[in-house]
Amino acid sequence: MLFVAIVVNFTLPRLAPGSAADYLLPPESAVARSAGERLKVLRQFGLQRSLPEQFVRYVVRLAHGDLLVSVRYGRPVRTLLAERLPWTLLLVGSSLIVALLMGSAIGFAAAWRRGSPRDIGSMVVVILFDSMPVFFVGMMLLFFFSVKLRWLPLFGAVNFVHRASGFAAVREVLRRLILPAGTLVLAQIGSVYLAARSAMVGELREDYVTFAVAKGLPPRAVRAHARRNSLLPVVTIGLVSLGTLVGGATVVETVFSYPGVGRLVYDSVLARDYPVIQGAFFVLAVTVILCNLVADLITPFVDRRAMRRSES
Amino acid sequence: MTEPILLDLAPGSLSAPKPTSETPRRDRLAGPAKVGLGLVGLVVIMAAAAPIVARSDPSKTGIPFGHPSRSHLLGTDDVGHDLWAQLLYGARVSVLVGFVTACISLAIALFVSLVAVYRRGWFETIAFRVVDLTLVLPFLILVIVVAVFVGRSTFATILVLSCVLWARPARVLRATAMRLREAPHVMVAMASGAPGGWVIRRHLLARIAPQAVAQFVRLVNFAVLSEASLAFLGLGDPGRISWGTTLYFANARSAFLTGAWMWWILPPAVGLTLLSSGLALIGFGVEERADPRLRSSPIGGQSLRRVRSQHGEVIARRSADVGRRPLGAVELSGLVVEYGLDEPRLRAVDNVALTVEASWVVGLIGESGCGKSSLASALMGLIARPGRVLEGRLVVDEAEYDLSQRESVATLRGRTLGLIPQSSMNALNPSQRVFDQVVEAAAIVGSAASVRARAHDALAALRITTAERHRFPHELSGGQRQRVVIAMAMVNYPRLVIADEATSGLDPLTQIEVLRELTQRCAAQSSGLLLISHDLPLVAKVADRIAVMYAGRIVEEGPTTTILNEPIHPYTIALLGAYPRLNGGATAQSIAGDVPDLRRLPPGCAFQPRCAYAEARCANHVPELVVTGPHAVACMVRGQP
Numbered sequence: 001m002l003f004v005a006i007v008v009n010f011t012l013p014r015l016a017p018g019s020a021a022d023y024l025l026p027p028e029s030a031v032a033r034s035a036g037e038r039l040k041v042l043r044q045f046g047l048q049r050s051l052p053e054q055f056v057r058y059v060v061r062l063a064h065g066d067l068l069v070s071v072r073y074g075r076p077v078r079t080l081l082a083e084r085l086p087w088t089l090l091l092v093g094s095s096l097i098v099a100l101l102m103g104s105a106i107g108f109a110a111a112w113r114r115g116s117p118r119d120i121g122s123m124v125v126v127i128l129f130d131s132m133p134v135f136f137v138g139m140m141l142l143f144f145f146s147v148k149l150r151w152l153p154l155f156g157a158v159n160f161v162h163r164a165s166g167f168a169a170v171r172e173v174l175r176r177l178i179l180p181a182g183t184l185v186l187a188q189i190g191s192v193y194l195a196a197r198s199a200m201v202g203e204l205r206e207d208y209v210t211f212a213v214a215k216g217l218p219p220r221a222v223r224a225h226a227r228r229n230s231l232l233p234v235v236t237i238g239l240v241s242l243g244t245l246v247g248g249a250t251v252v253e254t255v256f257s258y259p260g261v262g263r264l265v266y267d268s269v270l271a272r273d274y275p276v277i278q279g280a281f282f283v284l285a286v287t288v289i290l291c292n293l294v295a296d297l298i299t300p301f302v303d304r305r306a307m308r309r310s311e312s
Numbered sequence: 313m314t315e316p317i318l319l320d321l322a323p324g325s326l327s328a329p330k331p332t333s334e335t336p337r338r339d340r341l342a343g344p345a346k347v348g349l350g351l352v353g354l355v356v357i358m359a360a361a362a363p364i365v366a367r368s369d370p371s372k373t374g375i376p377f378g379h380p381s382r383s384h385l386l387g388t389d390d391v392g393h394d395l396w397a398q399l400l401y402g403a404r405v406s407v408l409v410g411f412v413t414a415c416i417s418l419a420i421a422l423f424v425s426l427v428a429v430y431r432r433g434w435f436e437t438i439a440f441r442v443v444d445l446t447l448v449l450p451f452l453i454l455v456i457v458v459a460v461f462v463g464r465s466t467f468a469t470i471l472v473l474s475c476v477l478w479a480r481p482a483r484v485l486r487a488t489a490m491r492l493r494e495a496p497h498v499m500v501a502m503a504s505g506a507p508g509g510w511v512i513r514r515h516l517l518a519r520i521a522p523q524a525v526a527q528f529v530r531l532v533n534f535a536v537l538s539e540a541s542l543a544f545l546g547l548g549d550p551g552r553i554s555w556g557t558t559l560y561f562a563n564a565r566s567a568f569l570t571g572a573w574m575w576w577i578l579p580p581a582v583g584l585t586l587l588s589s590g591l592a593l594i595g596f597g598v599e600e601r602a603d604p605r606l607r608s609s610p611i612g613g614q615s616l617r618r619v620r621s622q623h624g625e626v627i628a629r630r631s632a633d634v635g636r637r638p639l640g641a642v643e644l645s646g647l648v649v650e651y652g653l654d655e656p657r658l659r660a661v662d663n664v665a666l667t668v669e670a671s672w673v674v675g676l677i678g679e680s681g682c683g684k685s686s687l688a689s690a691l692m693g694l695i696a697r698p699g700r701v702l703e704g705r706l707v708v709d710e711a712e713y714d715l716s717q718r719e720s721v722a723t724l725r726g727r728t729l730g731l732i733p734q735s736s737m738n739a740l741n742p743s744q745r746v747f748d749q750v751v752e753a754a755a756i757v758g759s760a761a762s763v764r765a766r767a768h769d770a771l772a773a774l775r776i777t778t779a780e781r782h783r784f785p786h787e788l789s790g791g792q793r794q795r796v797v798i799a800m801a802m803v804n805y806p807r808l809v810i811a812d813e814a815t816s817g818l819d820p821l822t823q824i825e826v827l828r829e830l831t832q833r834c835a836a837q838s839s840g841l842l843l844i845s846h847d848l849p850l851v852a853k854v855a856d857r858i859a860v861m862y863a864g865r866i867v868e869e870g871p872t873t874t875i876l877n878e879p880i881h882p883y884t885i886a887l888l889g890a891y892p893r894l895n896g897g898a899t900a901q902s903i904a905g906d907v908p909d910l911r912r913l914p915p916g917c918a919f920q921p922r923c924a925y926a927e928a929r930c931a932n933h934v935p936e937l938v939v940t941g942p943h944a945v946a947c948m949v950r951g952q953p
């Protein structure tokens with residue numbers, strides 16, 4: 001997994017038309033102006049060597065945590081990312097949790113009342129939200145809450161936060177988190193809803209649910225039985241869709257000027273700051289892959305059903 | 313054996329019979345799909361008609377921030393582009409990118425999945441390693457990285473998206489193709505050396521077509537939204553106006569702060585939303601068709617009204633009563649169950665009456681499809697729509713319950729009536745300890761303080777040790793699980809226990825053992841036991857009385873010895889003939905003819921086409937159940953005293 005991420009990172013600039021040096025050193029960037037600097041950067045990338053040799057050096061560098069230097073900021077990519085990553089993790093993490101909770105609650109309820117006007121209504125609303133481009137949702141939220149109502153700040157930036165301290169800082173962070181996170185929740189809730197709904201519909205068909213009814217349990221308790229077993233596929237799907245969520249975060253951070261990795265990617269795309277783009281991709285890929293790995297590892301422990309199936 | 317009728321339950325399913333006719337839910341979803349087609353069609357027409365309807369060149373500049381007017385229907389942006397023209401031409405990019413990308417990705421996905429399934433080996437291994445990876449990597453970021461290096465053009469966008477998007481359909485299609493590969497006719501074709509391309513074309517391609525269409529719709533949707541996101545991030549084709557680029561400029565130049573957002577941001581965003589939701593709606597329709605499992609299921613979907621119980625102290629009283637005062641019988645009468653919405657409806661149970669005295673064991677025998685499981689479901693109020701109980705009356709201790717009223721039946725469940733379902737292997741929640749499940753069943757009645765003690769007692773009575781009680785279902789053996797289910801059904805001292813093929817999943821020795829324990833428990837609690845089974849010899853071992861059911865009716869009923877030694881009804885005689893041990897006959901012979909189709913019953917006696925004693929009048933009149941002493945028979949020829 002990691003290996004492929006590395007290979008993609010290594011190969012792409014070298015496959016692209018023109019010499020890699022052109023990509024790594026856009027003529028308009030500050031660092032590229034003097035000839036000495038240019039040579040230094042070229043050497044830093046080791047571009048004068050053979051491809052396999054370059055690759056080995058590249059991997060060794062990565063192993064040391066070296067992600068090259070930003071062309072635009074002239075600072076190590078690693079430090080840049082270290083500053084930005086926590087914000088993205090906060091944004092993605094909080095919205096994932098909220099989306100999972102809300103999406104599964106609505107999805108489970110819809111599955112229970114399957115076919116009723118309420119189920120169909122919630123389905124239509126969810127499809128609509130799911131179909132809206134993330135950035136449009138973000139823009140609308142921004143417009144209503146920040147521009148029209150002026151309830152929430154227009155931009156989310158670290159600098160504002162650093163000045164405050166203690167409780168005030170936390171409050172400020174939350175105030176700036178609400179809109180971007182809300183956007184991501186709206187963007188993600190649809191797939192959680194659908195996963196929850198179909199998992200629950202499947203569980204409701206299981207014999208133990210029918211038996212729970214036959215036992216004389218009230219509907220609330222019957223639902224709890226089915227919910228318990230529907231939760232796992234929902235959480236798994238939530239974790240697996242982390243990749244999509246991180247992508248969505250890029251767009252959202254751009255709309256809200258939120259100081260995460262996504263905004264950094266956007267700025268770097270505009271500035272053609274390739275080392276940063278690559279470094280960001282690498283770090284995000286690693287994060288997502290790790291999360292998936294964790295999901296794979298804990299699933300068998302949580303899923304009794306998997307055990308039951310493997311036995312029979 | 314003939315094709316089993318859909319009426320009775322397939323082994324391993326306790327859920328009520330599945331309807332054979334289409335439910336109306338399908339039509340309900342066809343509506344949204346039509347709306348979806350309309351939405352997508354609208355956008356496609358916009359795209360196609362752009363040059364005619366646009367009235368001006370989208371890239372021509374003019375007066376900035378123009379309000380909507382006759383010449384500029386949607387006004388102009390900050391450099392004077394006509395936004396109406398931009399909207400129309402923007403649709404072209406979305407449609408173009410969406411459909412072309414979907415075609416390419418689907419082609420790759422089909423090729424990879426089909427070849428992988430047909431060829432297997434290294435190709436499959438490598439291809440699906442790549443698929444797994446592509447699916448895990450952060451999608452949009454991956455696309456951005458690729459897009460940055462490939463360049464900014466519509467062609468590049470299509471290329472980039474296709475490279476990434478084929479992975480998911482490939483995985484879905486492979487799963488479908490794998491299932492098909494195991495289908496007998498495909499295996500035969502492959503084994504007989506048919507050329508691979510032919511097998512794929514002839515057998516696989518046609519079958520996965522519905523899935524492929526569903527995936528195609530999804531791909532278009534993904535591609536449209538991804539293109540918009542890319543363009544929004546400034547990675548779109550600079551030479552073309554798309555909805556994404558319009559929004560990119562609007563965002564970059566703070567359209568919200570200028571008040572131009574109404575005609576600058578809304579139109580393309582709404583366009584995207586409509587196109588995408590249209591595609592999603594079509595997708596649901598197609599998927600529903602491709603996967604019938606997405607349709608109905610028995611529980612939920614209707615309101616299971618909450619039951620308020622005044623059962624309170626009944627339990628305490630009842631357990632004290634046991635052995636002192638004889639309890640009354642549980643009497644069922646006039647039960648009619650029908651399935652289906654359109655004529656001819658399927659009448660699964662037709663005017664059935666049964667009496668089970670306290671502590672009696674009554675066996676209900678019949679072939680699969682005779683309606684005996686529908687009878688059990690009707691008693692428990694578990695008949696799923698579009699099935700329903702037309703009428704039926706249950707009398708317990710002078711209290712009368714109308715079985716056609718769901719609310720009325722719900723008060724019986726778990727209190728007066730206990731169910732031991734078919735395949736009780738699956739009747740336990742896999743992720744809850746069995747003790748907790750028994751406690752939960754016990755808690756619906758009586759005081760909270762005694763609940764745990766009663767659960768322990770019930771389990772102890774069925775020889776489930778303390779250690780076993782705190783295990784998960786998968787940690788117990790089949791026989792143990794079965795006994796847990798029995799304990800659960802009996803924890804509230806029900807007046808009648810209904811065991812529906814309750815031991816069918818077990819090996820013969822365990823079957824008898826569990827059955828003995830079940831009858832002992834019922835006797836100890838003075839509960840009646842209705843033992844529903846197709847296994848006459850097994851039932852005969854423990855039953856006091858036996859009722860024989862055929863085509864939804866009871867055809868003979870009487871004490872076990874009478875039924876075994878002096879059967880009168882030709883069907884009972886034929887059933888006994890199938891088991892030589894029971895009546896000393898020489899050879900086992902199965903009953904000639906087919907289980908009747910309940911939709912098209914013969915006029916007159918339902919057994920007539922298979923009956924060895926049939927006379928001319930049998931085809932004209934339906935025989936009544938005639939009671940003589942303890943014995944009842946429904947046969948015009950042999951049943952007359």
Ligand code: SF4
Pocket residue numbers: 881882883917918919920923924925926927930935946947948949950
């Ligand atoms: S009524 Fe006639 S057809 Fe029916 S069981 Fe009796 S003899 Fe056979």
